[in-house]
Amino acid sequence: MALKVNEIFYSIQGESSYAGRPCVFVRLTGCNLRCSYCDTQYAYDEGDLMEINDVLKRVATYKCPLVEVTGGEPLVQKETPYLIHGLLEAGHEVLLETNGSQDIGQVDKRCVKIMDIKCPTSGEGGKSDLKNLALLADTDEIKFVIGDRGDYEYAKKILDSMARTPSGVCLAHLSPVFGKMDPGLLAKWILADHLDVRLHMQIHKTIWHPEKRGV
Numbered sequence: 001m002a003l004k005v006n007e008i009f010y011s012i013q014g015e016s017s018y019a020g021r022p023c024v025f026v027r028l029t030g031c032n033l034r035c036s037y038c039d040t041q042y043a044y045d046e047g048d049l050m051e052i053n054d055v056l057k058r059v060a061t062y063k064c065p066l067v068e069v070t071g072g073e074p075l076v077q078k079e080t081p082y083l084i085h086g087l088l089e090a091g092h093e094v095l096l097e098t099n100g101s102q103d104i105g106q107v108d109k110r111c112v113k114i115m116d117i118k119c120p121t122s123g124e125g126g127k128s129d130l131k132n133l134a135l136l137a138d139t140d141e142i143k144f145v146i147g148d149r150g151d152y153e154y155a156k157k158i159l160d161s162m163a164r165t166p167s168g169v170c171l172a173h174l175s176p177v178f179g180k181m182d183p184g185l186l187a188k189w190i191l192a193d194h195l196d197v198r199l200h201m202q203i204h205k206t207i208w209h210p211e212k213r214g215v
């Protein structure tokens with residue numbers, strides 16, 4: 001079974017509660033959304049078909065327990081759940097970064113899902129399927145990329161509604177749009193509202209040049 005792979009690389013995890021850990025990234029080709037701030041447009045079409053077994057062999061060469069399957073949107077390829085299963089069976093901790101527009105119920109429960117809920121300034125607000133929130137476990141995480149106060153209010157409304165659901169216990173990150181949203185202002189809003197979230201910075205953009213690819 002094969003899928004289209006944009007790139008595989010070894011770096012420092014820059015996002016989520018796993019930030020700072022060495023991680024192998026498997027970036028899959030294709031995305032069904034076109035977010036205004038997207039920094040991986042090269043993953044929309046570029047890539048080569050690879051057998052899942054060959055992806056597993058390549059990942060193994062890095063001798064790294066942590067692997068993230070990302071994109072693009074990984075779940076637009078129907079083979080992705082098989083790749084995730086294979087990585088888990090090989091003994092890896094597996095993270096899946098998803099825009100939440102596809103059914104996450106098809107993904108092995110051992111995989112940590114990081115669902116990026118699209119806010120209005122992305123231009124794709126409302127495209128994340130909020131039915132997926134009910135499928136998240138307390139080990140999964142959600143993220144909102146915040147571009148302005150409207151995005152912040154949008155995130156807050158979803159967080160408020162989640163507080164009444166089982167998935168309300170999962171970790172939530174609010175991340176400022178890089179170079180557009182002032183992190184200090186976002187911090188001020190979070191503190192003023194006493195939100196139980198993490199202010200989330202993309203540390204790979206601090207370590208390396210923000211536009212550097214493959215890090």
Ligand code: SF4
Pocket residue numbers: 031032033034035037038039040041071072073099
């Ligand atoms: S979902 Fe992710 S990869 Fe797709 S357009 Fe949005 S930011 Fe880019």
